[in-house]
Amino acid sequence: MKADPKGVLTGIHFIDGDQAACEGALAAGCRFAAGYPITPSTEVVERFAGRVPLVGGVFIQLEDELASSIAIQGAAWAGKKVMTVTSGPGLSLMMEHVGFAAFTETPCVFVDVQRGGPSTGLPTAPAQADMMQVRWGSHGDYPMIALSPNSPQECFDLMIEAFNLAEEYRVPVFFMMDEVVGHMIERVEIPEASEIEVTERKWTDKKGKDYLPYEADESLVPAMTKAGDGHRIHITGLTHDERGYPVMNASTQDKLLKRLLGKIEINRDKLVDIREDGVEGADVVVVSFGITSRVAGAAVEMARANGVKVGHLRMIITWPFPSKRIKELAQTVKAFIVPELNMGQMVIEVERAVVSDAEVISIPHAGGTVHEPEVILEKIMEAAR
Amino acid sequence: MSANPDVVMGVEVENPVMPYLRQDRLPHIWCPGCGIGTTVNCFARALTECGLDLDQTAIVSGIGCTGRVAGYLDLDSFHTTHGRAIPFATGLKVGNPDLKVVVYSGDGDLTAIGGNHFVHAARRNMDLLCICVNNFTYGMTGGQCTPTSPVGAKQTTMPYGNFEHPFNLPHLADACGAVYVARWTVYHVKQLTRAMKEGLNKKGFAFIEVLSPCPTLYSRRNRLGDGVDQVKYYKERSKINNDVDTKDLSLEFQGDITVGKFVDRERETWLDAMNNRFTSVIGDKYEPYGVTNGEK
């Protein structure tokens, strides 16, 4: 279906990533956000608080991130499209509810404007060091989709995709911004509502007790309902059967977890979203995401000017990880170079895919600023030798 | 409660609260002599009498023995995470203001791990009925000390007797701005049912504390006998006083219990306050949120 024009601020704007992310959420149909102030993410909800009353939705500032990350799920079960917005320390507090959303299959978007960590770290400076936390930080196994925008325009465009994916797969989706992307101001073009495709929630058409909240077809994604629709559902964070009732035994757990992970696994090829630039026949491929992809892009250009056959593979969707494509490339590529604003997180995934087929070179960065393109260039030149 | 009709003098009689329960989930998990089931019985009766559309009534629990209440009631029911029933309920209510939303949980869940949410929901006057079954202990984890455990009570984590000063929950709720505050015990089934009914029909943050025995852990560890002995204690030592100042409602170990309805007042709810503010500042461009059918 098309976006509700009420939420779409059609036009050409010069705004930062935080504001663009807010506009993306409104365009996607988000009508409920809850949050707690935390630098450098607060601008997203500040704008939302100003805009949403005129769009027919609500923002509520809650007492902490624990409350925010579960209140959105209450609102999702009331039928709303929802998000919460945070950064490192707040993200840590939200972890339990990432698991609750995944287990109860509550569509929601978590926006993480990454800053330097651990702990309070660098509140006003960038990092990409929450990548593994969002994948594995809640206890237990759970499916994950994460997107990594690298510009305000992408904060708008990919935010719509984040909401659409949350609805399509009934999963929590992580929107992995960082301080630079959040505060960087660039041109953002917001199209007409009629040009924006939004995914409607997969509502059940069954009535009353005929509806089983966790009965799924071959898509593995059950149809949803909302409180007040007469289904008298029960939703629990305990291991549950198709009725949603707690059934705590190994076979129910096995069946449920396999379906939950399967939702993403069977759609992995469809979900993978990468941008490739000159990777075919390249000796060296730089694998990047988020803000680092822009720095890596600059370094790749410089290396090409030096005559190196270097490709660039940028992940738009970081989870699920594009293992298959990297494995393929590893058959011909000499080395992969993985710059990231952390001490080596996504490089572990690259290594997992490559095994021993090619060299994998990490370019870690503790955060606080972005890499110098020259640092990446140097590694490319070394690897190409 | 049992899944089968009771047999009274040779005649099968269905318990009148049965239609309000998910009968396919019975028998329940609660121990013999536990008071939680009694509160559920009262709540089901309150539901029959309150006149609400039960398709538009939702119940939210946290974790713990009382946290399982949501799973037994045939309403839209949400068994959430430990301590977070109130913020989940806040999202549910604000997400669809036409719903009547009830939070039903225990003392540990609502006032320890969830204490911050409790005080803020009362402060905001979020339109929720919050029922706290207070059995002075964490039952599901084996009888640890909670913020309501009386001084001197033995708990697994207070083996020499609790030395922490407990919360006076009605006073806390009152001070934070709840518009309806009552305390009853599971002995006071009629009054409790009436309070639940009033709470269901109250607009704003309504709070009901229900004292309830935990014979398996709290009573046994403190040598207080079985469930019936605790109910006898409630009967003998409770005094109804609706006019008492909530600050005088502290509880002592096996001491006197003041019960009653202590607060019943009107205050702008969170949603009304938001709509009023935006209407006055933004004017006609603002379409009041969630008032198609009004709050219930």
Added chain:
Amino acid sequence: MAKNEIRIGGLGGQGVILSGIIIGKAASIYDGKHATLIQAFGPEARGSSCSAQVTVDDDPIGYPYVKKPDILVVMSRDAFTQFVPNLKPGGMLLYEEELVDPTDLPKGVKKFGIPATRYAEELGRKLVLNIVMVGFFAGVTGLLSPKAVEKAVLASVPRGTEDLNLRAFKKGFEHGQRSVGV
């Protein structure tokens, strides 16, 4: 046009960031170029000094930071002292001439001064100092079309202040054109 990296520095309250936004907006919305603005966040954003980094290019911009600006615009002595060492040799310095004494410049830097604060006061509001500087920037650098910058000014200032701001823009622009002998 090659890539142009611009650093604008001044005091909190001088409208430093807004002047950067106007330049970026003019380039990316009204002049068909690409522009990226990075604000200096952190304690310095609340204290005395304040700065914006703007990159303007015909091509999409990768690396977003300005390390060695081609053009440095300073509205305060502190900003001058802080940022002038990184100004590219042969680059351009635009400065508030009654607040900044431009000495010890990198090699080959062309400098252009304007009494922007005084002009703003003469126009009736000291607040429009940043718009005078934007006009001056447009007049001196010729990087952007004056029409584009004018549109960006109008799209960025509070309603009801358009006339005043346009006059401020023109004042700066004319001074800039005189400085480069147009």
